[in-house]
Amino acid sequence: GDQVEQSPSALSLHEGTDSALRCNFTTTMRSVQWFRQNSRGSLISLFYLASGTKENGRLKSAFDSKERRYSTLHIRDAQLEDSGTYFCAAEVQGTGSKLSFGKGAKLTVSP
Amino acid sequence: EAAVTQSPRSKVAVTGGKVTLSCHQTNNHDYMYWYRQDTGHGLRLIHYSYVADSTEKGDIPDGYKASRPSQENFSLILELASLSQTAVYFCASRGGCAETLYFGSGTRLTVL
Numbered sequence: 001g002d003q004v005e006q007s008p009s010a011l012s013l014h015e016g017t018d019s020a021l022r023c024n025f026t027t028t029m030r031s032v033q034w035f036r037q038n039s040r041g042s043l044i045s046l047f048y049l050a051s052g053t054k055e056n057g058r059l060k061s062a063f064d065s066k067e068r069r070y071s072t073l074h075i076r077d078a079q080l081e082d083s084g085t086y087f088c089a090a091e092v093q094g095t096g097s098k099l100s101f102g103k104g105a106k107l108t109v110s111p
Numbered sequence: 112e113a114a115v116t117q118s119p120r121s122k123v124a125v126t127g128g129k130v131t132l133s134c135h136q137t138n139n140h141d142y143m144y145w146y147r148q149d150t151g152h153g154l155r156l157i158h159y160s161y162v163a164d165s166t167e168k169g170d171i172p173d174g175y176k177a178s179r180p181s182q183e184n185f186s187l188i189l190e191l192a193s194l195s196q197t198a199v200y201f202c203a204s205r206g207g208c209a210e211t212l213y214f215g216s217g218t219r220l221t222v223l
């Protein structure tokens with residue numbers, strides 16, 4: 001079964017608003033990465049986390065350091081260019097670097 | 112910025128034919144991955160490798176073979192292409208377990 005569950009699967013925001021995406025894991029993960037896929041299909045890395053939080057501009061991500069069973073991606077002051085599909089990918093502990101992806105969250109930001 | 116190059120960018124194949132997708136990285140990365148993307152399924156791991164001349168099965172390896180002849184090159188081989196293998200295929204690489212994954216631009220494969 002799927003080890004990485006993303007929610008929501010789709011989200012619509014107005015410019016200037018805030019929101020959050022979440023990934024839940026069915027088992028303990030060693031690390032998590034967040035990606036954005038643009039309209040051309042390119043996958044761009046946003047964050048890599050082994051624990052704690054990271055912030056880059058209006059984006060902030062956190063990885064539950066205690067249980068290692070979920071991660072979040074917060075988007076502050078959403079802009080049109082934030083539109084795209086967001087994926088999280090997690091690495092199961094003890095699997096020799098196997099990375100499994102969630103099904104993605106399609107974000108649409110409108111004026 | 113790490114560079115991962117996939118070829119071809121798109122391909123049309125016939126059912127039962129052999130297809131080879133190629134991936135090349137110039138960043139001295141040990142780990143390389145092949146994923147397929149289908150609408151509604153996100154990215155699913157087919158095969159991966161963490162050293163030349165060795166490959167590992169991912170979550171959906173059936174119908175696919177992989178080859179890692181060198182650190183830079185990682186190929187995905189469909190010996191007998193089927194309609195269900197129509198998808199976009201992504202190659203990715205990273206330097207180590209605790210490092211960022213970098214993706215190629217993808218190969219759109221259509222099997223007729």
